[in-house]
Amino acid sequence: MVATKPRTTAKAPPEHPSGDPRFALIDRTLKRLRFQQDALIEVLHTAQEAFGFLDEDLLIYVARQLKLPLSWVYGVATFYHFFSLKPQGEHNCIVCMGTACYVKRAAEIVSALQAHYGIEPGKTTPDGKLSLLSARCLGSCGLAPVIVLDGQVLGQETPESTLNAVQARLSGGNGASAAAAAPKSLVSMEEVDE
Numbered sequence: 001m002v003a004t005k006p007r008t009t010a011k012a013p014p015e016h017p018s019g020d021p022r023f024a025l026i027d028r029t030l031k032r033l034r035f036q037q038d039a040l041i042e043v044l045h046t047a048q049e050a051f052g053f054l055d056e057d058l059l060i061y062v063a064r065q066l067k068l069p070l071s072w073v074y075g076v077a078t079f080y081h082f083f084s085l086k087p088q089g090e091h092n093c094i095v096c097m098g099t100a101c102y103v104k105r106a107a108e109i110v111s112a113l114q115a116h117y118g119i120e121p122g123k124t125t126p127d128g129k130l131s132l133l134s135a136r137c138l139g140s141c142g143l144a145p146v147i148v149l150d151g152q153v154l155g156q157e158t159p160e161s162t163l164n165a166v167q168a169r170l171s172g173g174n175g176a177s178a179a180a181a182a183p184k185s186l187v188s189m190e191e192v193d194e
């Protein structure tokens with residue numbers, strides 16, 4: 001009788017304690033790539049697209065999921081110029097351009113921000129105040145169109161509500177009034193704790 005090697009199956013990780021839906025995006029990429037350690041760069045790409053930059057929490061999360069030393073993950077993230085470990089601007093606004101958001105006119109939100117602040121996605125205003133980013137899907141399609149403003153996920157946005165929220169941030173407010181106008185605010189990244 002020939003002993004068969006037990007098959008290893010990719011195990012879904014538990015939901016991130018923050019409840020931030022963007023961690024589910026990273027988890028989906030991890031699962032699709034079967035938690036292979038050589039998928040590190042692609043996983044980091046997903047993480048950066050969803051969060052705008054790779055902070056320490058994210059690097060720790062990815063390192064744990066891939067069972068890699070944090071020093072290795074940190075080394076890769078700092079080696080490639082397309083990864084950013086710090087937010088580019090003082091504030092950052094990620095507009096989801098995934099299918100669900102796109103059909104609900106996310107492109108108009110990007111256009112409004114571009115016209116108002118004179119920057120394209122991926123760029124930062126010359127005064128360093130605002131970075132505009134886009135992502136493929138932020139994991140909250142039911143709230144489309146979705147933006148993430150300084151780590152706060154806002155849903156059912158319009159060009160006007162987004163401009164108001166960004167303006168409130170830039171003028172030193174916390175965007176509370178704009179967030180109230182925007183129907184749903186899911187979670188603040190300030191609450192994210194490992």
Ligand code: FES
Pocket residue numbers: 096097098099100101102136137138139140141142144145146
């Ligand atoms: S397509 Fe925008 S959250 Fe999924």
